[in-house]
Amino acid sequence: MIEARGLARTFRRKKQEVRAVAGVDLDVAAGEIVGFLGPNGAGKTTTLRMLTTLLVPTAGTATVAGCDLLADPVGVRRRIGYVSQSGSTQPEALAGEEVVDHGRLYGMSTADATARGRRLFTELDLEGLWERKPKAMSGGQRRRLDIAMGLVHEPGLVFLDEPTTGLDPQARANLWQHIRGLREERGTTVFLTTHYLDEADALCDRILVIDSGAIVAEGTPDALKSGVGGDVLTVTAARADEVGAVARLVAGLPGAEPPQVHGDRVVGRVPNGGGALVQLVRELDAAGLGVAGIESRRPSLDDVFLGLTGRSLREEGAPVAPVVPEPEGALR
Amino acid sequence: MTLPVATNSIGRDTWTVFARAMRLSLRNPAWVVIGLTQPVLYILLFGPLLEPLSGQLGSGNAYQVFVPGILVQLGIFGALFVGFGLIAEWRAGVVESQRVTPASRTALLLGRVLRDVVVLLVQGTVLVLVSIPLGLRAPVLGVVLALLVVALLGAAFSAVSYALALTLKSEDAFAPLLNAVVLPVLLLSGILLPMTLAPGWLQAVSDVNPLKHVVDGVRSLFDGSYTSATAWWGLGLTLAMAALGWWFGVRRFRRESG
Numbered sequence: 001m002i003e004a005r006g007l008a009r010t011f012r013r014k015k016q017e018v019r020a021v022a023g024v025d026l027d028v029a030a031g032e033i034v035g036f037l038g039p040n041g042a043g044k045t046t047t048l049r050m051l052t053t054l055l056v057p058t059a060g061t062a063t064v065a066g067c068d069l070l071a072d073p074v075g076v077r078r079r080i081g082y083v084s085q086s087g088s089t090q091p092e093a094l095a096g097e098e099v100v101d102h103g104r105l106y107g108m109s110t111a112d113a114t115a116r117g118r119r120l121f122t123e124l125d126l127e128g129l130w131e132r133k134p135k136a137m138s139g140g141q142r143r144r145l146d147i148a149m150g151l152v153h154e155p156g157l158v159f160l161d162e163p164t165t166g167l168d169p170q171a172r173a174n175l176w177q178h179i180r181g182l183r184e185e186r187g188t189t190v191f192l193t194t195h196y197l198d199e200a201d202a203l204c205d206r207i208l209v210i211d212s213g214a215i216v217a218e219g220t221p222d223a224l225k226s227g228v229g230g231d232v233l234t235v236t237a238a239r240a241d242e243v244g245a246v247a248r249l250v251a252g253l254p255g256a257e258p259p260q261v262h263g264d265r266v267v268g269r270v271p272n273g274g275g276a277l278v279q280l281v282r283e284l285d286a287a288g289l290g291v292a293g294i295e296s297r298r299p300s301l302d303d304v305f306l307g308l309t310g311r312s313l314r315e316e317g318a319p320v321a322p323v324v325p326e327p328e329g330a331l332r
Numbered sequence: 333m334t335l336p337v338a339t340n341s342i343g344r345d346t347w348t349v350f351a352r353a354m355r356l357s358l359r360n361p362a363w364v365v366i367g368l369t370q371p372v373l374y375i376l377l378f379g380p381l382l383e384p385l386s387g388q389l390g391s392g393n394a395y396q397v398f399v400p401g402i403l404v405q406l407g408i409f410g411a412l413f414v415g416f417g418l419i420a421e422w423r424a425g426v427v428e429s430q431r432v433t434p435a436s437r438t439a440l441l442l443g444r445v446l447r448d449v450v451v452l453l454v455q456g457t458v459l460v461l462v463s464i465p466l467g468l469r470a471p472v473l474g475v476v477l478a479l480l481v482v483a484l485l486g487a488a489f490s491a492v493s494y495a496l497a498l499t500l501k502s503e504d505a506f507a508p509l510l511n512a513v514v515l516p517v518l519l520l521s522g523i524l525l526p527m528t529l530a531p532g533w534l535q536a537v538s539d540v541n542p543l544k545h546v547v548d549g550v551r552s553l554f555d556g557s558y559t560s561a562t563a564w565w566g567l568g569l570t571l572a573m574a575a576l577g578w579w580f581g582v583r584r585f586r587r588e589s590g
Contacts, residue, residue: 086424
């Protein structure tokens, strides 16, 4: 459905070249739900805007929905749906009229666009809102209206840019269901961007992790998580001045990777969380070190991102303090 | 996957965009009314001041001189402000969502411009009708030709306004730009008073302003002097500005949106 090679985009800002996307290769098969995961400014939206013909790539090639991106952008436009972050409807217009006009811009007749729009309103739980102005809708309703706009011409491939940003948890869960429904009920291929890990985890067959304009990893959520190499061990020191000693003990656990220190917390990675926990508690006790909390858990996509980029998606942009090198040779 | 039948054409796309824009204008006619109130106020509250001057204006009828100026003002300044609406649409994501459709880029501009031209023509007609009871006397053909000039000017300046709006994408940048242009152009075009009243140096400066010649041209049309050089200059410059404005607008709309 999508095949991109070396897709790149450079912006010129005040005579300075800014590389927003530095050469992205990606393949998406028909019927897949693929997530593009990365922090704000990683190049997700720029890549999406290139794949949807809104931006011309400065380098690279791509075939989207069977049409060459550069040679036949109109063919691409005809075959894809795009739901942008910023919305798609005039706040003062009537929802139904916006959908019908949008369908007409895709070459549909008014009658076809109306019939299709009405059906989409039913499927997307927008019944009774045909004559409602978007400004009088809730955030979740407006988002579903945007999706109806993007689907009115029955595209085989849909791009969703940050589909659930700004929605409350209930509306998000509801929207996820609708996105899954796109594939299950009509076999639509979905390519979405998100900076929510739970969203990528819950929704996507495959995830592409993008950072600083380049894809740094790709795979199923499970494969990415198992690639992290073990469970995550978090120990909170009781006294801030003992955090270094706690970190040294964590680093000494069998198979452990060098732990990282965030304030009074030590985060380490071990192959077997349960066994390591028991051993660590004994050693802490023997060393007379107090702990305020200790926890072992399966890795999340946030850990994947942290491992790949050295930055956490949650604390966007904040670099993680590296652990102080240890003299005792306790490190792996 | 099901593919819709490809039936896009520039005419059909233009109609879709025009009908949508027109519907939105009619649903919220505040702007149309405000745009009309201003020129009508000029006619009602400024026009009477000119009546005692009609001898100096070289015409027996002050409104024959004044209404053409206000018509040109409507065509230019009414159209120049339409970009604000496009900035709002851009912010709502409408422009981008239209740009991912296979619709012709030119149609996305043309449909909107046509809506503006229709609105301007209605406003211009009301303006002329309001002036008749006040004493405006002008040949019908002259008035029709004058409205044609208004339509052409409106198309040019609305295309320019949309192109600038799409480039600046911010009311905070767009408003000062318009204000910087509007006032000097207004004062140097003889819209309110003919430049023949001006001292020599001011006349010389205003001679460089094409809009001054357009205003003079429309005044000749109201005078019935269809074959005069002044009338032809006015029409010619209007066509030239329309072509230039249109070229500028289409170029911007065809470019990528980023």
